[in-house]
Amino acid sequence: xxxxxxxxxxxxxxxxxxxxxxxxxxxxxxxxxxxxxxxxxxxxxxxxxxxxxxxxxxxxxxxxxxxxxxxxxxxxxxxxxxxxxxxxxxxxxxxxxxxxxxxxxxxxxxxxxxxxxxxxxxxxxxxxxxxxxxxxxxxxxxxxxxxxxxxxxxxxxxxxxxxxxxxxxxxxxxxxxxxxxxxxxxxxxxxxxxxxxxxxxxxxxxxxxxxxxxxxxxxxxxxxxxxxxxxxxxxxxxxxxxxxxxxxxxxxxxxxxxxxxxxxxxxxxxxxxxxxxxxxxxxxxxxxxxxxxxxxxxxxxxxx
Amino acid sequence: xxxxxxxxxxxxxxxxxxxxxxxxxxxxxxxxxxxxxxxxxxxxxxxxxxxxxxxxxxxxxxxxxxxxxxxxxxxxxxxxxxxxxxxxxxxxxxxxxxxxxxxxxxxxxxxxxxxxxxxxxxxxxxxxxxxxxxxxxxxxxxxxxxxxxxxxxxxxxxxxxxxxxxxxxxxxxxxxxxxxxxxxxxxxxxxxxxxxxxxxxxxxxxxxxxxxxxxxxxxxxxxxxxxxx
Numbered sequence: 041x042x043x044x045x046x047x048x049x050x051x052x053x054x055x056x057x058x059x060x061x062x063x064x065x066x067x068x069x070x071x072x073x074x075x076x077x078x079x080x081x082x083x084x085x086x087x088x089x090x091x092x093x094x095x096x097x098x099x100x101x102x103x104x105x106x107x108x109x110x111x112x113x114x115x116x117x118x119x120x121x122x123x124x125x126x127x128x129x130x131x132x133x134x135x136x137x138x139x140x141x142x143x144x145x146x147x148x149x150x151x152x153x154x155x156x157x158x159x160x161x162x163x164x165x166x167x168x169x170x171x172x173x174x175x176x177x178x179x180x181x182x183x184x185x186x187x188x189x190x191x192x193x194x195x196x197x198x199x200x201x202x203x204x205x206x207x208x209x210x211x212x213x214x215x216x217x218x219x220x221x222x223x224x225x226x227x228x229x230x231x232x233x234x235x236x237x238x239x240x241x242x243x244x245x246x247x248x249x250x251x252x253x254x255x256x257x258x259x260x261x262x263x264x265x266x267x268x269x270x271x272x273x274x275x276x277x278x279x280x281x282x283x284x285x286x287x288x289x290x291x292x293x294x295x296x297x298x299x300x301x302x303x304x305x306x307x308x309x310x311x312x313x314x315x316x317x318x319x320x321x322x323x324x325x326x327x328x329x330x331x332x333x334x335x336x337x338x339x340x341x342x343x344x
Numbered sequence: 345x346x347x348x349x350x351x352x353x354x355x356x357x358x359x360x361x362x363x364x365x366x367x368x369x370x371x372x373x374x375x376x377x378x379x380x381x382x383x384x385x386x387x388x389x390x391x392x393x394x395x396x397x398x399x400x401x402x403x404x405x406x407x408x409x410x411x412x413x414x415x416x417x418x419x420x421x422x423x424x425x426x427x428x429x430x431x432x433x434x435x436x437x438x439x440x441x442x443x444x445x446x447x448x449x450x451x452x453x454x455x456x457x458x459x460x461x462x463x464x465x466x467x468x469x470x471x472x473x474x475x476x477x478x479x480x481x482x483x484x485x486x487x488x489x490x491x492x493x494x495x496x497x498x499x500x501x502x503x504x505x506x507x508x509x510x511x512x513x514x515x516x517x518x519x520x521x522x523x524x525x526x527x528x529x530x531x532x533x534x535x536x537x538x539x540x541x542x543x544x545x546x547x548x549x550x551x552x553x554x555x556x557x558x559x560x561x562x563x564x565x566x567x568x569x570x571x572x573x
Contacts, residue, residue: 045450045451250434250436250437251436251447253434254434254436254447254448254451255451256420256423257394257423257428257434258423258424258448258451258452258495258499259419259420259421259422259423259424259425259426259452260420260451260452261417261420261421261452261453262416262417262420264451264452264453265451
């Protein structure tokens with residue numbers, strides 16, 4: 041096996057077929073950029089999930105005067121209701137699940153509301169009495185919210201028991217859809233990359249049919265004949281995946297860390313280490329796909 | 345060396361078989377002319393010996409290999425023991441004479457040391473050591489065929505197949521090629537040469553196998569091209 045020869049043959053093949061090779065590089069580049077971005081988005085979603093789910097509370101909203109009649113027929117929740125809730129939260133059945141809880145009365149709720157909706161017109165019309173008195177509960181394990189909801193549902197004087205994760209889930213499902221969309225686009229692009237690679241390799245084989253004919257005649261092994269073509273595909277695939285890696289680094293560095301992290305300072309975002317961890321996988325996918333596509337197309341073209 | 349027994353080759357859609365129950369034995373060191381009209385089956389037979397094609401029925405043994413049963417992956421190794429030249433030379437236009445010869449050694453994985461020794465030697469043998477760095481386009485037809493011959497024999501094959509090697513050459517140049525083939529044959533290489541060149545066959549006084557419509561109609565030692573048909 042003479043590698044120098046194989047590599048020089050590959051170099052000649054790439055030079056002759058340059059425009060096709062460049063198009064393979066570009067398609068691989070773009071499709072793997074989508075793959076990598078989708079991967080990072082998934083990581084981001086899962087890290088945000090752990091972060092926000094831990095912060096998510098279960099809210100037990102007590103009835104107010106303005107609560108709907110069918111849920112709160114007796115109007116404003118009495119002190120008794122407050123006490124019942126407190127007792128239950130501290131009972132041996134629920135206490136083990138609860139990290140901590142606190143009670144927010146009308147005035148406190150009004151204050152929080154005014155702060156959060158400072159620039160919103162609605163802040164002017166809301167009165168303290170309209171806002172629910174609320175027990176805010178932090179769970180040891182946010183997955184156990186249903187236990188709390190279950191034990192307060194149907195208790196009179198309670199308007200609603202709400203797991204805040206349900207709000208988060210909507211956001212995460214939107215992010216999930218975005219990453220799924222990126223993955224589907226990536227899949228389509230990768231498929232076209234595979235087709236493009238097989239076409240490129242076959243074109244390259246046609247351009248070098250004299251050489252191939254002579255190689256077969258003098259008894260070059262199939263492996264030796266095919267290797268330069270497969271390497272041609274692999275080199276294009278690897279260059280494309282390295283470019284994709286570069287693009288992902290740029291996205292992480294300039295968009296995620298440079299822009300998102302600055303504008304949302306309390307959220308942890310994916311960083312360069314995450315992108316670095318992704319790179320070997322991208323190169324492997326790029327090189328592997330190219331090798332398989334090139335090998336199968338050259339094998340179909342070259343029979344003994 | 346070459347043993348062909350009851351070989352029939354029928355191509356799909358063809359009205360008659362290209363080879364029709366042919367049997368032929370060729371011994372080590374022989375020089376055999378294959379003659380016959382176009383379409384008589386000469387090329388089909390050459391392709392069978394080179395294992396470029398398989399017979400529809402019958403058996404072919406070349407250099408101890410059963411070509412019908414040989415697995416595909418061993419075909420390249422088998423072909424290394426054969427040399428081939430064609431009417432159209434089949435040189436690579438962008439490589440020099442020496443590079444063309446070296447190419448055939450590089451692709452079978454010979455060492456650089458072997459190649460630097462073997463290439464000038466074989467170019468000397470075909471009388472073109474001074475044209476080593478010329479491109480095929482700078483060489484005459486006869487010179488190109490000599491390079492093709494050099495390429496075919498540089499790996500010291502036991503058998504040389506020549507398919508109309510003088511078909512594109514003028515008579516004087518053809519004589520030169522024939523003299524070269526004779527020398528190669530004298531050095532021990534078995535040669536099977538398909539040709540239309542009456543003069544060459546008549547002057548050669550060698551074994552002549554004549555094909556017609558896929559059958560062997562004559563197989564004579566020290567013979568000529570035969571009657572005008």
